[in-house]
Amino acid sequence: MTVAVARKSSTRRTLLLAALGVLIIDVFAGVISGGAGLEGFPGGVIKLALEPIVPHSVINLGSEEHHAATLFDFYPSITGSIIMSWIVMVVVIVPLILLTRNLKEIPGKIQNAMEFAIEGLSGFAMGIGGPGAKPFITFFLACFLFIAVSNWSGLIPGVGRIHAFRAPTSDVNVTVGLALVAFVYFHYQGIRALGIGGYLGKFFSLKNGGIGLFVGVLEFFLELVKPVTLAMRLFGNIYGGELALTVMTTITLAFIPMALYGLELFVGLMQGIIFSVLVLVFTMLAMEGHHEEGHDEHHEPAAAGGSSTAGAESQVAAH
Amino acid sequence: MDKLQAGIAALGVIGPALGVGIATAAAASAIGRNPEAAGAIRGVFIIGAAFAEGLGVLAIVLGILSLVL
Numbered sequence: 001m002t003v004a005v006a007r008k009s010s011t012r013r014t015l016l017l018a019a020l021g022v023l024i025i026d027v028f029a030g031v032i033s034g035g036a037g038l039e040g041f042p043g044g045v046i047k048l049a050l051e052p053i054v055p056h057s058v059i060n061l062g063s064e065e066h067h068a069a070t071l072f073d074f075y076p077s078i079t080g081s082i083i084m085s086w087i088v089m090v091v092v093i094v095p096l097i098l099l100t101r102n103l104k105e106i107p108g109k110i111q112n113a114m115e116f117a118i119e120g121l122s123g124f125a126m127g128i129g130g131p132g133a134k135p136f137i138t139f140f141l142a143c144f145l146f147i148a149v150s151n152w153s154g155l156i157p158g159v160g161r162i163h164a165f166r167a168p169t170s171d172v173n174v175t176v177g178l179a180l181v182a183f184v185y186f187h188y189q190g191i192r193a194l195g196i197g198g199y200l201g202k203f204f205s206l207k208n209g210g211i212g213l214f215v216g217v218l219e220f221f222l223e224l225v226k227p228v229t230l231a232m233r234l235f236g237n238i239y240g241g242e243l244a245l246t247v248m249t250t251i252t253l254a255f256i257p258m259a260l261y262g263l264e265l266f267v268g269l270m271q272g273i274i275f276s277v278l279v280l281v282f283t284m285l286a287m288e289g290h291h292e293e294g295h296d297e298h299h300e301p302a303a304a305g306g307s308s309t310a311g312a313e314s315q316v317a318a319h
Numbered sequence: 320m321d322k323l324q325a326g327i328a329a330l331g332v333i334g335p336a337l338g339v340g341i342a343t344a345a346a347a348s349a350i351g352r353n354p355e356a357a358g359a360i361r362g363v364f365i366i367g368a369a370f371a372e373g374l375g376v377l378a379i380v381l382g383i384l385s386l387v388l
Contacts, residue, residue, distance in 0.1 A: 053383075071384075128362045229373045236376030240383075274369040281366060 019255065046250050049161070051242060055079040055171045056163040080166035081174055084159065088150045088168060129280045136283050139185060144276040147178070151238055151268030155261065160242055169271075170239040172231070179231035182279045187223075190286030199286075226282060230275060237271050324385040331378030338371035 057077035060067060067075050099110055107115060118141070125140050126133055133140075147169060153159060154167025168174045191199045203216040203223075241264045249257045346364035350357050 127358060128366075229370075229377070232380055233369075233373035233376050236380045240376070240379055243383075274365070277366065278369060 015255075022255075046247055049246050049250060051160045051166065051170070051246070053172065053239070055081045055166050055173075058083060058164050079171070079173075080162075080164050081168045081171035084153060084165050085150060085168035085174065087165075088146065088153055091153075092145050092149050125277075125280055128277055129284045132287075133280060133284060136189070136280055139283075140276045140280050143178070143182070143279055144272050147234065147275050148269055148272030150174075151271060152265065154238060154242055155245075155264055155268070167238060167242070169234055170242055172235050172239075175231040175235040176227075178234070178275070179227035182230060182275075182282075183227040186279065186283040186286045189283050193287040230278060234271055234275055237267055241267055321386055325382040328378055328382030328385060331381075332375045335371040335375030335378075339368045342367045342371065 054071060054073070057067065057075075057079045059078040061076040061078065064075075067077065099114055103111060121141060121144070122137050125137050129136070150168040154170055159165045159167060160170070169178075187199075194202070203220040204213065205216055206213055208215075245257065245260055245264060248260045342364055346360050349360050353360075
């Protein structure tokens with residue numbers, strides 16, 4: 001009894017000391033910056049700290065010396081999100097290349113860990129897409145790794161505040177670009193599987209009469225909605241998360257923003273998973289034949305991988 | 320007027336919230352009825368919740384856009 005009480009009070013004391021330390025650091029920072037911006041607290045301070053929707057351009061590649069970018073613009077420049085996405089690419093690609101050299105038959109520890117990770121993710125993908133999803137796992141993994149790491153890169157202190165670094169997925173251009181690449185990818189896979197006549201025949205077919213044609217045209221327009229939702233879901237989640245974090249850290253002190261920070265970590269991972277899973281599912285949907293045989297295929301493969309994917313999916317289900 | 324516009328756009332999040340709640344209820348009762356299919360049901364639920372949440376984010380993004388433009 002006494003040991004438990006002593007341990008609880010010592011952790012409470014550590015927490016109180018840590019909160020006091022954070023408060024002292026905050027007061028110190030406020031004094032050092034000359035109380036700058038404190039006259040407009042909290043509205044003015046938040047407006048100064050917010051990152052705009054349009055990223056700052058670090059290197060201008062066009063003709064103008066200083067180009068003030070508007071929301072709908074076309075101007076070549078190297079923005080902070082491009083620089084950060086290069087950093088993300090290096091962080092993802094270089095360790096993967098280094099860790100997968102000299103592959104042996106009997107794996108060492110690192111190779112074992114890599115195989116475990118890749119097999120876990122592939123099992124998850126096959127559980128969702130069915131056994132026919134094997135050729136598309138590489139694109140799934142690429143999307144997932146890039147998006148998850150770039151979402152997390154927005155949470156590093158300083159990224160988003162320094163104009164040269166900005167989380168790539170908090171920039172509309174990057175998310176729209178990703179969605180367009182995915183759009184071209186799944187239509188290309190559909191045309192490759194069904195041939196262009198068969199693929200267009202899914203939308204514009206006179207098989208069921210006039211109503212069938214109308215439904216087909218409607219489905220064609222629905223296809224155009226898919227990249228829009230993919231782009232805006234990712235952008236809204238990550239940019240909105242950064243907005244919320246800015247407001248929260250301006251208004252509250254000490255430990256309260258840490259809860260939102262934890263939520264942003266989780267949301268970053270989830271948005272990566274959701275984007276890649278949706279690209280995989282749309283690819284499988286685009287590849288299936290006419291609707292008579294399509295609807296049963298999803299429920300069987302989803303059940304087939306149940307036991308192997310339960311481990312990976314148990315962490316995903318909490319959302 | 321901008322703030323009113325943004326506030327009304329933010330009301331659009333009610334729909335996806337209800338949708339995700341209904342999807343969770345359906346998934347929970349389906350798992351309760353058939354615990355062996357838990358993996359498949361989890362996958363279907365995740366995809367359904369992602370679709371619904373995407374539309375909610377569209378509403379928020381429109382609200383933010385009305386403040387900026």
